[in-house]
Amino acid sequence: MQPDIPHRQTHEQAPDEWKLEQGLEPARLGIRNQSSIQINTEPHRLNPSDNEELKGSDIPEDPDLDVQDERPGWKGYVEWEDYPEKKAKAHQRFSRFTFPPPPEFQLEPLPATNPVLEGKRWKLWHKAIGGVLDQVPQISWETVLKEKHPEMLHLLEFPYNGEAPKSLLTNDYIMPNELHFVRNHGGIPDIEPSAYDIRLDGLINDPKTLTLADLQNESLFPRVSKVVTIQCSGTRRFEQIVEYPGEGDEMINAPWAEGAIGTAKWTGVSLKKVIKYCGGLKDGAKHLELYGADTYFKGGQCMNYVVSVPWSKVKANEVMLAWEMNDKPLPKIHGFPLRAVVFGYIGARSCKWLYRIKAIDKPSLAPVQSREYLYFQQQTGKHNQLPTMGIQIQEMPASPPLRVPEKLLTLQGWAYSGGGRWPERVEISSDGGYVWYAVPIENLSPKHKFAWRTFTGKVPCDHEGWTELVVRCWDNSLNTQPMEVRHSWNWSLHVTSSCHRVKIYSVNAKREATRKRLKEFDEHGQGFTPITRPTEFVPMSLEEYEKEVANVEPRDVED
Known part of the structure; x- marks a missing residue:
């Protein structure tokens, strides 16, 4: 029998720092029935037989599903995409069990723990499949504790989602590796560099398999370094949750604050050069599909993490295959030994633990690309949502959150605009957005095409009582932000692009x-x-x- 999942570890640091600093409270949602149809508004209740958590001892061994490491030197990697029969067996195995529902963290207060959410269902899914996936949650958490800063806010223990606290977020223009946010979709593979290679196939004229040494051979591929900001499209999601709850599931929609963003110096090779080395693309090839070695679950199916980027993005030298982060080898948690870095796109496209690149004729049909990271119109929701209703999220609009050091009206924050645009001006207001003050240019970090700008600005606040500090930015295309989070709210809770607001109670001792x-x-x-x-x-x-x-x-x- 397989052992039970070890209980999660907790930390002393306050888990709800973002709530404490911003005065945020969980929202309450009322349902308005505009028809004669009966709507069940009762919260989900577990059946009496479901009250016992699924434990490892409850899961019988399955000789028909033997999930082992795919290759020597590749711990935690299971290949699903090449073996549809293995996928089918895993789906059949899933159907034997009833798993607990996701925790309610939008209509109820967030748990007072750190990690905030455990990811119990995801652990049990790995446990149900068994084999080498059995211990992946525990091994991944040990990697988190080893590689990330002790002050990280752990939003989700497994698959790991974590961000830097506000107090450390913008202290450095280049964020230290241990503070860079992490948004994982599965476990953390452990791949030996000497055993690593990457397959390039599909609509490619001369398919090849290249080792890490091949990619690092500067006689074949010129080495490049680039400062690039990577941002999760869920950044600042908690503001949307407080306004109106949306699509649930702790894995899909972790309650991010402002820290799901990071800027680093990445070193590697341009994917365009690698494709050229493989003879270029065949006629009809328009997208590059990127495969990650982590196991992902969706709708009772096992799969590898798969996304795609358009060839036009690759052709512009805006996709890097990176093996260094801030002049150090990639940490395991950030994709060691090789990952993609897609300049100006949301972080979901920068595939980690990259083991295959496939040229295809249309965007990937994998769920992460086709059914997730979608932006819906505001009347779309649980009652009518279809994936074809959403706009595929690629670039993030202008967005600057701020933090307010205690007892000071000195504001610090970051501004970022995706797609190769950059912030030109940051403005701050202490009266809810009626009067704006521009942050002096000398208080903005230098411009970079694919990176954020950090800022420090001071704003007068003579008035007393409750008020709102607000920040907005303008990019070089004169894009700015919606004034209220309500204007950008959407069911999937992505792209919180509205002006960032912080409520304060002002006391003016000069009076x-x-x-x-x-x-x-x-x-x-x-x-x-x-x-x-x-x-x-x-x-x-x-x-x-x-x-x-x-x-x-x-x-x-x-x-």
Whole structure:
């Protein structure tokens, strides 16, 4: 029998930092029935027989499905795309079990743990298939603990999704490897460089298999380095969730804050040069399909992670096969020994643990390309959604989130515009977006075609009480952002491109009345925060009240 999945590890660091800093709370959703059709609005309830979690001991061994490492030196890699019969057996095995539903994290508060979400179903799916996939969740988590910064916000334990906390996000223009965000779709393979090779086939004139040494041979391929920002299309998703909940499942829609973005110096070779070395493409080839060695699950099916990029993108030298990240070998968690880096596109297209590139005549039909990362019109949802209704997300629009260091109206953040455009101007407002102040050019990091610009700006805030700090950017094509998250909300909860807003309670000690009140708090030994706590001392005596009333208009109108 297979052992049970080890219980997840937790960390001391606050898991809901983004909620605490931004004053965000989970949304509540009411359903409006505009027809006579009966709609079941009851939350999902587990059947009594489902209350026991599926454990490894509950899963019998299956001699017809023997899932082993595909090749020597490639731990955790299982080939699915070349073996449809293996896929069919895995699907049949899945059908024997009932797995728990995804956790509710949009209509209910996020768990007070770090990792925030566990990914229990994904662990159990690996457990159900068994073989070498059995221990992949635990091995992957050990890699996270070894390679990532101890302050990372772990949104999803498995498959791992994590981002840097705001306090560390923009400290460096080039983000350290250990702080770069991670959005994995499966486990983390462990591939020995000496055993590695990549297959190039499909509509290619001279199909080849190249080793890592071949790609690193500068007599064959000129080595290139490029500073590139990679951003997940789910960046800032939590703002959409708070506005209106959308499509569920912790794997598809992890509750990202602003940290699902990272800028690094990538080193490798241009995919265009590699295709040329293989004799170029045959007539009709218009897209390059990229295969990753991680196992992905969708609709009860096992598969490898597969996406595609158009040949026009490759032809423009905007797709790199990279083996270094910030002058160091790729970390395992970021795709060692080789990954794709697609300049200006969402991170989902930059396939990690790359083992095959196939030239095809149309965009990939693999689920990640055809059924996920889609942008829907706002009246699309659970009641009518079809994948053909969505726009395929490739580039991210202009988007600058900010962070506000405590007690200061000095704002720090990043601005990014995908597709090879760059931020030209960043503007900040302290009154909800009525009056804007431009961040001085000297406070913006240098321009790069495929990278973000970090910024620091100061904004006056003389007014008191609740207000909103807002930031927006303009790129070199004069694109800017929707003012409200409602304007960019969509069922798939991707592309949160609206102006970033942070609510603050402003207290201006330069004003006499405010200065006096703060002094009273000190004299009574009481803290001013939280602001919702009642004031325990009486701020005005009866004598002071009567004196003040005598100096102003009477409370009532005299006949």
